[in-house]
Amino acid sequence: MKKQNQPVSFALRSIQHRHVALVAIVFFCIATAFAWWFCCSYAAAQTHVMRYYLWGSDNRFVTGGSAAMVDIAQGDTGLVARLLDGVMVAEDTAHYWPYAVMIENLPSVRPQKGLSQASVVYETLAEGGATRFMAVFDPSGIVPEIMPVRSARPYYIEWVSEYGALYAHAGGSPKALTVIKENADINNLEALSRDAVYFWRDQTIGAPHNLVTSSEKMNFALRDKGLDTKEAVFRPWQFKDDAPLEARGETGKTVGFNFSYGLSYKVGFTYDRDANIYRRYNADQPHLDKNTGEQITAKNVVVQLVSEPELAGEKGRLDIYVGGEGKAWIFHDGIAIEGMWKKTSRTDRTLFYDTEGREVEFNRGSVWIHVIPKTQEVTYQ
Numbered sequence: 001m002k003k004q005n006q007p008v009s010f011a012l013r014s015i016q017h018r019h020v021a022l023v024a025i026v027f028f029c030i031a032t033a034f035a036w037w038f039c040c041s042y043a044a045a046q047t048h049v050m051r052y053y054l055w056g057s058d059n060r061f062v063t064g065g066s067a068a069m070v071d072i073a074q075g076d077t078g079l080v081a082r083l084l085d086g087v088m089v090a091e092d093t094a095h096y097w098p099y100a101v102m103i104e105n106l107p108s109v110r111p112q113k114g115l116s117q118a119s120v121v122y123e124t125l126a127e128g129g130a131t132r133f134m135a136v137f138d139p140s141g142i143v144p145e146i147m148p149v150r151s152a153r154p155y156y157i158e159w160v161s162e163y164g165a166l167y168a169h170a171g172g173s174p175k176a177l178t179v180i181k182e183n184a185d186i187n188n189l190e191a192l193s194r195d196a197v198y199f200w201r202d203q204t205i206g207a208p209h210n211l212v213t214s215s216e217k218m219n220f221a222l223r224d225k226g227l228d229t230k231e232a233v234f235r236p237w238q239f240k241d242d243a244p245l246e247a248r249g250e251t252g253k254t255v256g257f258n259f260s261y262g263l264s265y266k267v268g269f270t271y272d273r274d275a276n277i278y279r280r281y282n283a284d285q286p287h288l289d290k291n292t293g294e295q296i297t298a299k300n301v302v303v304q305l306v307s308e309p310e311l312a313g314e315k316g317r318l319d320i321y322v323g324g325e326g327k328a329w330i331f332h333d334g335i336a337i338e339g340m341w342k343k344t345s346r347t348d349r350t351l352f353y354d355t356e357g358r359e360v361e362f363n364r365g366s367v368w369i370h371v372i373p374k375t376q377e378v379t380y381q
Contacts, residue, residue: 083232084138084163085119086239086364095231096139099166099189099218100159103133104150107264109209110282114146116289116296122159123267124371125309127316129260132156136165139222143215145291149191149199150208152176155320155371161186161347163234166222168198170211173317185347189221235349240361242276242333249273249334255301256379259372267370269301271334276363278331299365301331302352304341305374322371328352329378332363336380 118135152172251273
């Protein structure tokens with residue numbers, strides 16, 4: 001009887017083993033499918049994050065803050081003009097809320113860090129014949145260090161208000177701090193008080209010229225201020241594609257002007273026809289960005305002429321009226337456009353027109369705006 005029962009027992013065990021194997025296979029398939037779904041979802045999420053943080057300010061894709069870049073063809077399907085500088089980007093990245101940083105320009109602090117990656121840069125006098133920058137950034141670019149961060153002035157607030165940008169600075173003149181306090185629409189980021197967490201000091205450099213921030217810190221600030229999920233709504237300038245090579249001006253053409261006296265704040269740009277860019281010089285020396293070691297360039301150069309600055313309070317601080325209208329020069333594609341600028345209120349955009357009253361179309365890319373006294377000479381040769 002035992003011999004007769006053995007085949008039956010063996011058959012039952014075989015069936016049980018097949019059931020276990022079948023269950024294991026089904027479980028493996030389910031686990032594999034779940035893992036595949038999770039990886040795809042994670043990859044999609046990472047793609048969104050990378051798209052947010054890695055689009056550069058010059059129509060190229062920046063990887064890890066290095067020089068490795070992939071060119072993006074203008075006019076590709078699905079790309080739209082970015083609000084800040086007209087660069088063609090994916091539609092969901094075109095309206096990120098910008099941030100602006102005050103940056104010092106004493107000869108002793110050059111070369112600065114971060115200027116070359118700003119979409120828009122304003123330069124004008126602070127005091128003592130020295131100039132200061134306000135650099136406006138799209139938050140998708142990776143900028144490892146931005147420095148040296150310095151204090152606010154009231155006329156820079158006139159420009160930052162055009163964008164509603166997060167305004168990063170280290171203190172300010174009494175009038176500037178009063179304007180910030182009295183206007184709730186200014187998105188203030190004060191490095192010397194409650195917002196110090198978004199800045200740090202470079203201990204190898206003496207204060208106050210050693211205050212640093214970065215795109216990472218600024219993106220944290222945008223998040224904490226509730227601006228990272230909002231779309232920027234400022235009035236953009238008009239932008240166009242670069243002129244074809246045969247329609248561009250001669251290479252080597254130069255733009256020159258001086259903000260004050262002597263050599264320290266003499267500025268020049270030299271046109272590169274093939275690249276269709278302007279290479280910047282300060283005090284007759286190539287103006288470098290210490291982050292990259294390369295010369296700063298601009299797609300568009302603007303010289304905006306205003307009335308003579310007036311003394312405002314102690315320490316030689318100035319008051320510069322940047323409203324109303326006045327003469328301007330706009331340079332792109334190797335040509336000079338004589339025109340005018342207009343600004344009707346603190347929050348209204350400064351617009352630029354040619355002599356026929358048509359709004360100037362900038363080339364897609366960086367715009368450097370230099371606001372100088374109208375008594376200063378502008379050369380183009």
